[in-house]
Amino acid sequence: MTIFKKIIDKEIPTDILYEDDFCIAFNDINPQAPIHILIIPKKEIPQLSLSDDNDSELLGKLLIAANKIAEDHDTKDAFRIVINNGAKAGQSVFHLHLHLLAGRPLSWPPG
Ligand code: 5GP
Numbered sequence: 001m002t003i004f005k006k007i008i009d010k011e012i013p014t015d016i017l018y019e020d021d022f023c024i025a026f027n028d029i030n031p032q033a034p035i036h037i038l039i040i041p042k043k044e045i046p047q048l049s050l051s052d053d054n055d056s057e058l059l060g061k062l063l064i065a066a067n068k069i070a071e072d073h074d075t076k077d078a079f080r081i082v083i084n085n086g087a088k089a090g091q092s093v094f095h096l097h098l099h100l101l102a103g104r105p106l107s108w109p110p111g
Pocket of ligand 1: 003027029030038083091093094
């Protein structure tokens with residue numbers, strides 16, 4: 001079981017910033033920007049590449065949740081969503097999650 005599943009199940013107390021039927025969001029423990037929020041589906045999908053057509057609605061809902069969370073943090077006009085897929089791409093927790101980054105200039109290309 002991943003640490004994120006334990007957070008979903010409330011086994012690990014975490015300040016939940018947003019929750020609906022499909023996902024929860026909370027601050028990253030090691031923030032890379034003034035706003036660094038993780039948005040994770042309640043369904044256990046280890047990584048994006050293991051999602052399929054049955055997850056289309058869920059994946060859309062994660063992005064819509066990101067919009068709402070960005071708006072809640074007054075940063076709807078300037079934020080970045082990152083999904084690291086696979087260890088070589090920087091994924092360290094194998095429960096699908098979106099990083100929402102904001103609050104500082106975000107350069108391109110990313111590292
Ligand atoms: P990844 O590297 O898989 O794309 O992102 C995993 C993120 O989860 C990292 O940014 C890391 O700081 C964060 N993280 C790991 N463990 C915990 C935890 O127990 N609580 C919180 N809030 N964030 C965590």
